[in-house]
Amino acid sequence: MNGLLHLNKPAGWTSRDAVNRIQRLAKPAKVGHAGTLDPLATGVLVICVGQATRLIEYVQRQPKQYLATFRLGVTSASDDTELELTAVPDAPIPTREAIEAALPQFVGEIQQRPPAYSAIKVDGRRAYDSARRGDLMELAPRPVTIYSIELIRYEYPELVLDIRCGSGTYIRSLGRDLAESLGTGAVMSGLVRTAIGEFRLETAAKVDDVMAGKLKDFLQPPFTALANVPRFEVTPEQAIALRQGKFMELPELDRDTPEYAALDLEGHLVAIVIPRASVWGPKLVFAPG
Template identity: 40%
Template sequence: MDGVLILDKPEGITSFGVVKAVKGTLKAKKVGHAGTLDPFATGVLPILINKATKIASDLLDKDKEYSATMKLGVETDTQDLTGKIVYESPEIAFEWEEIESVFKRFIGKIKQTPPAFSAIKYQGIPLYKWTRMGEKIPKKCRMVEVYSLKIKALDLPYVTFDITCSKGTYIRTLCTDIGRLLGCGAHLTRLRRLRCGRFTLKHAIPLKDIKPLFKANSLRDRLISIEEVLGKEVLRWD
């Protein structure tokens, strides 16, 4: 079995945990994923099986689309809801237009400094491991691109928004940067990946359905070939 399964990752499991679960069910030699989602995040997670692991970079390079929620007034050391509070604002009072004007400043090419708690490697070791060891590692700014950034709902202190962005964009870092520009601090509380390249939630299988589909010999019908992934064949669901 060679190809790609698009999974709808549930909350509460790491991307590696999803890979381990799929590998155990399929008894495959090689299984990987394209694009890490944090344990609290959900949504589109491409799972690469056997020979398809060789095309991981083709999927990692694709644009992504997310639905997210940020909380204003609180900044954390991880930039999300799992971290320790490092700053709290005494008052949150913003109009939709005020927040929207700040959002607009983050559309286009922007510089981001990767968070200390991230999988980016320094000397072969992920930054989050250095951070947990108490080591401060110099982090380089990098250029990413935000194609669209739209507020969908405002229920202070929470702001829900949709974003389409280039590879390597950290949504939690974006939330922190927006919070700082507003002067109140902020962190990411919810993240759902809606799309990775051409693949959307309509292509995705819930993780809990993998075993039943495999036992029913129906999983191959949901397997996307390497040729489809690379655009050499028409995607069957399109």
């Protein structure tokens, strides 16, 4: 069994919870997810099954879109409502105009400090494990890409933003930093991931439907993970050669393109190929079926 499950994760589940449930349906195939969602969050979670687990990094590279709700005037150690909230003394009430004026500084490639309660490893330990032991680490800022931010609704203290961003972005941190730029605090009180690339919320499968049906009926072909990778078609002979790890001349391919997805005549993913000297060779190969 191979393919991608485009799931609508419910609130209260970790991404691991979702994987564990799908794993029971997919045995003995491997299962993994492409992009963590916290228990507080809902929405698009792409789960890769079988050979498609080798394509997780390609899903993770795709832009993500979120509808994020923040509560202004308070802070927490986790930057969301999962932990105790602390009111900001004499917190100002920003105007809508002030918020909109502040948003552009957070668009583009920015430096972002991850939350103390995050899965980032420091000296071999997860930051959230250290935080739970009372050791709140100040994590080093790192570059993330924000493509766009749109103010959707603002009725103090609630602020709702539509955010489109790259991999590795912490939406909690974005709300925290935006609030700090306005002289106040904020915690994330709700999060819906509305898209990962072409995987959109409105077409995501519901958990109950998947559990009640046949998993294979909900799986999309592995090549759907490769939205940003150009494709080309190979003959049956070429497909066999690529699956055997052989190099070949493919003059129709642009050597300035770092990789291509090779599909057979039936549309099945055969390999991801990359240029090697004067020929092309497989980076990843996929068995038939």
